[in-house]
Amino acid sequence: MRLLKSTVHPSLDSLDQSSFLRLAARGIVLKGEEILMMYTERYDDYTLPGGGIDDDESQIEGLIRELTEETGARNIRNIEAFGLYEEFRPWYKDDANIMQMKSYCFTCEIDDELGETRFEDYEVKNGMKAVWVNIHDAIQHNLDTIKNSDKKGMSIERETFLLSLIREELVLFESE
Numbered sequence: 001m002r003l004l005k006s007t008v009h010p011s012l013d014s015l016d017q018s019s020f021l022r023l024a025a026r027g028i029v030l031k032g033e034e035i036l037m038m039y040t041e042r043y044d045d046y047t048l049p050g051g052g053i054d055d056d057e058s059q060i061e062g063l064i065r066e067l068t069e070e071t072g073a074r075n076i077r078n079i080e081a082f083g084l085y086e087e088f089r090p091w092y093k094d095d096a097n098i099m100q101m102k103s104y105c106f107t108c109e110i111d112d113e114l115g116e117t118r119f120e121d122y123e124v125k126n127g128m129k130a131v132w133v134n135i136h137d138a139i140q141h142n143l144d145t146i147k148n149s150d151k152k153g154m155s156i157e158r159e160t161f162l163l164s165l166i167r168e169e170l171v172l173f174e175s176e
Contacts, residue, residue, distance in 0.1 A: 001104060004083035005161060009154065011090050012098065019098035020091070025063035026050030026162075028082055028107045029073070033171055035135045035163075036110075038070055041127025043153040044145050046138040048105070048162060049073075049130065059104045067108075070123070071130035072115035079108045082166075085158055105162060107170065135171055139163045 008015065026048040029036035037046040049070045053062030060079055067073040082105040091099040119128060133141075142160040145152050 001081045002083045004085050004105070004165060006086040007157070008088045009090055012088060015088055015098065017097040018095060019088075019100055020094075020096045022099055022101045023053040023059070023062075024051055024101060024103045025053050025059050025066055026103050026105045027063055027067045027071075027073075027076075028105060028166055028170070029067075029071075029110055030107070030135075030166075030170060031132070033134050033136065034132045035138065035166070035171075036071060036073075037131055037133050037138055038128050039131050039133075040153070041129075043126070043151060043156065044149055045142055045152060045156045045159065046131075046133060046163070047155055047159045050103070050105075053104075060106070063104075063106050063108070067110070068115075069118045070128070071110075072117045073110040074113065074115050075111045077109050079106050081105075082107050085162060087158060089154055103158065135163060135167050139167065 027050055028048060036049060038049050039046055049067050051066045053059060064076050067076055085103040087101050089099045091097060114130060117130065139160060142156055146156055
């Protein structure tokens with residue numbers, strides 16, 4: 001899978017510290033300029049649906065499980081690799097100072113009707129919900145949150161980069 005970007009959080013002055021690896025799968029579901037996103041009230045941002053890949057799962061199995069849990073997506077099909085986003089973030093738990101996260105991003109199609117979601121407790125507490133949103137509006141919203149909000153999460157830069165790349169490579173391509 002192609003490497004889209006590798007980033008190091010600005011608070012990290014060295015990667016020569018104790019670390020661990022977290023693998024994630026993220027779904028890109030488009031209908032023209034509309035994209036299926038997770039809106040998180042706590043951080044006031046839009047993120048691609050997806051999350052951690054379990055130890056016994058492939059990237060595709062993790063993608064299907066996460067899309068189903070977070071959005072209620074049904075009949076997930078035509079899954080294609082889009083790219084890998086790698087990031088190094090500070091970590092404040094366990095025996096590690098750094099989390100290396102590899103987010104494997106895939107395009108796919110789903111049925112129009114979404115089913116029931118199965119959110120984890122923290123997702124409910126953070127006010128997460130699946131929404132269809134115009135990709136241009138999602139990018140602008142995230143840029144405004146980056147500029148104006150003190151409650152933004154660490155993932156917003158990744159998500160805004162990915163949204164911009166998706167718009168450039170997939171949405172503008174489709175509309176030509």
